[in-house]
Each structure stands twice: as C-alpha cells, then as structure tokens.
Amino acid sequence: MTDKNEKADGAAAAESNAENEFMLSLTKYNDAAAIAHRVLAKVCKLAIEGDGKTILSLCQEGDELLDEECSRVYKGKKISKGIAFPTTVSPNDILTPYTPLATDPGESEIAIRKGDVLKIQLGAQLDGYPAIVGDTVIVGQDAELTDDRKNLLLATHYCNEALLRLLIPSDIHPLSTPEKPHKQPSPNEITQILNKIAGTYDCSLVESTTSFNFLQNEIEGKKRLVLHPGEAMPKSEGAPEVGDIWGVELALSKGSGKLKDVPGKRPTLHKKTDTKVGLKRQTSKTTFTEVNKRFGNFPFGLRQLEDERIAKMGIVECVRCGVVRQFEVLGEKDGSITSRLFTTIALMTTAITKAGINKIAAPPEPGLEKLITDKSIENTEILGLLQLPLKKAKKKKPAAKKEE
The missing domain is CATH 1.10.10.10 (Winged helix-like DNA-binding domain superfamily/Winged helix DNA-binding domain)
Structure with missing residues (x-):
C-alpha cells in the first residue's frame, strides 16, 4: 500500500508541477499578447485613416512599437524578448505576409488608398513564448464598405469563429459527456464546414491555409492543420490536444481561393x-x-x-x-480581394480556469451592425456551431448535506 501511495503522490506532484509550468508559460504568452494587441490596434488605426501612407511606413511603425513595448517589460531579467513576427501589411489580392524593403524603391513607395483591403499581422515574444495576431481592415473603412467587402469581412469573421470551435479537443468539448464523447472532426470535415460558410457570402477558402502548434521559441511545431490542401502541399499532421498552444490562420478570397506568385515582389x-x-x-x-x-x-x-x-x-x-x-509572396490567382485573420489560442483545463479554448491573442470582433448585406447563414447546424461556447461550464459541486 505504501508503494502505491508513494506512486500516487508522485503522479499528483508531477501533474501539479506540469500545471504550474503551463500557467507560468501562459502568463508570458498573455503578456506578449497584450503587447501585440496594443501595437496591432495602433497600426490598424493608422491604416484605416492612412490614405496615402506607404505600406513600408506602417510596417516600420509596427516594428518600432513592438520593440519599444517589449523593452518596457521583464526589466532586469535575462530572458529573450522582442518581435516574434515582424509587422506585415498585405494589400488586396496579396495574401501572404508582405513587408517591403526601404532599399527597393518600387516597393518602398507603394501607398495605400481608400478601399484597399489590408491584412495586418505581427507578434511579440517574451522568454521565447510567442503571441501572434492578425486582422483584416479596409482603408477609409466607413466610406468604402461595398457589399463585396462587407461579405468578405462577414465570411471571414464567421469562418474564424467556427474554426476555433472545431478545434476544441473531445475531452474538453462543451458537448462531450462521459456517456457520449464528442467526436473531433477531421481536417477534411473542417474544410467542408468552412466552405459552406464562405460560400454563403460568395467567398472561397484559400487553399493550403495552415495552422501550427506553438512551442517555446518556435511557431511551427510538428502538428499542423492544413485546410483545403493544394497539390504537392504538406497534409495535416497531429491534432489539437489539451495543453497545446496554437497559431490559427484563416484566409478567404472573393475569387477562386487559388494562389500564384506575385510578379515583381521580392520575398x-x-x-x-x-x-x-x-x-x-x-x-x-x-x-x-x-x-x-x-x-x-x-x-x-x-x-x-x-x-x-x-x-x-x-x-x-x-x-x-x-x-x-x-x-514567397503569393496572391489570389484571379486578382480578387482576400482576407486573413490570425489568432493565438490555448487549449486548456486547469483547476482555476474553465476547460476549453482561451483566445490569447485575437483580432477584435468587427462591427457587425455595419456589415448588413442580403446574405446570411441559415444552416441550423452551422448556427448551432457558432453559438457554441468556447469554454465548458464548470460542474457545480454538490451541496453539502445538512446534519439532522
């Protein structure tokens, strides 16, 4: 009995230590995310109001802010800190992160104009724990929201919210019970659901959109989810598990969703x-x-x-x-406008938090009241998915019996 008790105590201690380590790392992820959120908000504001600003100036401004913000935290501690993902601004049909050089005159002088659809992505890291976030904004947003742009933003928002819910592991899924565990969908099933949502708004899921699990000092872990994989592209590998941190990418197009090299753009x-x-x-x-x-x-x-x-x-x-x-700098094959969101999430269950997905770094929710069009989601299964909470409600402890 003593050996069994010692083994049980050892297992409990190991589990407690692992949870403590996870929570310590999560603190650094969250601190990095706070920096990324502040910088993203500033860069997006400059972009929305910045008719005539250059893409290069937005990227430079974002990186300067990231360095400045990181220098203010964890002072006196010998840890790495800084940019986990440089500021990138990808206009219109360009889909992959784009960051021009000051020494390339043709690229450095590219200005943004009203109506441009910009994908902005950046990230910070503290002690090697990265938080990356990306949003899609429109220059002169209030004045330039055509129906095509509204539908693209709506589809992107709802696809991203659906994707996050489809990543919840079975053991912490809100609908899982011991009697009937929830079945985690396959990458192909996830792609089909997202295609339905995108199609509602006449949009397409971009081929080979890839999400990775994050590790300390690494944003491309061994696990990956590849949506709508193209020919000769790596397939999905592994699945989200409790304790994972993931960088989740969602990309849509108003065109075919197929990509090509953008001529004249230096990687x-x-x-x-x-x-x-x-x-x-x-x-x-x-x-x-x-x-x-x-x-x-x-x-x-x-x-x-x-x-x-x-x-x-x-x-x-x-x-x-x-x-x-x-x-490589890739763009929509037919030149249509594209969107991209990037969210850093934690899949967690601990003694002090609800089980489920925690958005560590996430783009702000768009003003849905400004995005009204003649298109809307009517599929009851998809509506149910979107209404699903990201976290599982904690079980209430049974009330103590009163002594008679």
Missing part, C-alpha cells in the same frame, strides 16, 4: 531552418550569424537586419543552401 520574410551547411560567402556568414543571434527560429524581415543591402546579398546563399527558408 523579404524569412525563417531559419534546422539545416546545417557551411556557407562560403562572407556576406552570407555575416547575415546568418546575425539571424541566428537576434531572431533564432522566429520569422524575420530583411529590413530588420543591421545592413539591409548586405542582407539582400547574404540571404541568397542562405536560402539556396537551405539554412534559411523564404516566404
């Missing part, structure tokens, strides 16, 4: 890989050393490096040898 967003190769050129070695020291495994923009011109030369061999991966 400027990169991420270090695990490949080990000896570089030959000095500019490549200098660039890679700076990348490894300053950014680790987090994505970075070439304009964040100390010397942008040297970085443009050095990154070529880094990409060719596979020690760094570049994010």
Whole structure:
C-alpha cells in the first residue's frame, strides 16, 4: 500500500508541477499578447485613416512599437524578448505576409488608398513564448464598405469563429459527456464546414491555409492543420490536444481561393531552418550569424537586419543552401480581394480556469451592425456551431448535506 501511495503522490506532484509550468508559460504568452494587441490596434488605426501612407511606413511603425513595448517589460531579467513576427501589411489580392524593403524603391513607395483591403499581422515574444495576431481592415473603412467587402469581412469573421470551435479537443468539448464523447472532426470535415460558410457570402477558402502548434521559441511545431490542401502541399499532421498552444490562420478570397506568385515582389520574410551547411560567402556568414543571434527560429524581415543591402546579398546563399527558408509572396490567382485573420489560442483545463479554448491573442470582433448585406447563414447546424461556447461550464459541486 505504501508503494502505491508513494506512486500516487508522485503522479499528483508531477501533474501539479506540469500545471504550474503551463500557467507560468501562459502568463508570458498573455503578456506578449497584450503587447501585440496594443501595437496591432495602433497600426490598424493608422491604416484605416492612412490614405496615402506607404505600406513600408506602417510596417516600420509596427516594428518600432513592438520593440519599444517589449523593452518596457521583464526589466532586469535575462530572458529573450522582442518581435516574434515582424509587422506585415498585405494589400488586396496579396495574401501572404508582405513587408517591403526601404532599399527597393518600387516597393518602398507603394501607398495605400481608400478601399484597399489590408491584412495586418505581427507578434511579440517574451522568454521565447510567442503571441501572434492578425486582422483584416479596409482603408477609409466607413466610406468604402461595398457589399463585396462587407461579405468578405462577414465570411471571414464567421469562418474564424467556427474554426476555433472545431478545434476544441473531445475531452474538453462543451458537448462531450462521459456517456457520449464528442467526436473531433477531421481536417477534411473542417474544410467542408468552412466552405459552406464562405460560400454563403460568395467567398472561397484559400487553399493550403495552415495552422501550427506553438512551442517555446518556435511557431511551427510538428502538428499542423492544413485546410483545403493544394497539390504537392504538406497534409495535416497531429491534432489539437489539451495543453497545446496554437497559431490559427484563416484566409478567404472573393475569387477562386487559388494562389500564384506575385510578379515583381521580392520575398523579404524569412525563417531559419534546422539545416546545417557551411556557407562560403562572407556576406552570407555575416547575415546568418546575425539571424541566428537576434531572431533564432522566429520569422524575420530583411529590413530588420543591421545592413539591409548586405542582407539582400547574404540571404541568397542562405536560402539556396537551405539554412534559411523564404516566404514567397503569393496572391489570389484571379486578382480578387482576400482576407486573413490570425489568432493565438490555448487549449486548456486547469483547476482555476474553465476547460476549453482561451483566445490569447485575437483580432477584435468587427462591427457587425455595419456589415448588413442580403446574405446570411441559415444552416441550423452551422448556427448551432457558432453559438457554441468556447469554454465548458464548470460542474457545480454538490451541496453539502445538512446534519439532522
């Protein structure tokens, strides 16, 4: 009996320690998210009111704010902190994160105009725990909300809310009971549901939209969810589990949802890989050393490096040898407007919180009262899904019996 008790006590202690570690990491995720939220709000406000501002100036402003905000927290502690995802602003048909360079005249001078649909994404990290968030806004929003834009925003919002609910693991799902556990939908089933919602608003789910689980110092874990996978693209792997942190991406189009390379747009967003190769050129070695020291495994923009011109030369061999991966600039194949949201979530159940999904970093809800069109969701199953709470209600403890 003693051995059994000791084993039980040891298991309970291990579980308690794991929960404490999770809550400590969650604090840092939340602190990073608070920074990301504040910066996103400022950049979006500048973008909505910024007819004539350049995309480059918005990206620079966002990165300066991220660095400034991160410098104010965890002072005196020897932890890494800074940008987990540089500020990117992708206009209209461009879907993937886009961040131009000051040394590319044609790119640096691109101005935003009323009616432009901008996808803005950025993130902060504290002690390697990242919080990334992205929103879609329209320049001069109140004056330029055409029906196409309204329907795109509505579809994006409802698809994103549905996607989050479809990611809840069975063991913490609001509808799960011991007698009848809720079945977690497959990636294909999730894609079908989101396509129904998007189709209601004459929109399409963008092919190969991918979400990853987050880890300390890594935003692309081994688990991934790939929606509407394209040809020769990686498939989904693993499934969301309690204790996971995920970066959830949702992308829609008013066109086909198929992507193509955008001509004339230099890939400027990169991420270090695990490949080990000896570089030959000095500019490549200098660039890679700076990348490894300053950014680790987090994505970075070439304009964040100390010397942008040297970085443009050095990154070529880094990409060719596979020690760094570049994010291609992709856009809607037929030129239609696109949207993208990015949400960082925690899938959790602890003694002090409700079981379910906690939105760590999330785009603000759009003003639905301004997005009225002749289209609406009527499918009762989808309406039920959207009304589902993200967290499971705690069971009430039975009342103590009164002594007679």
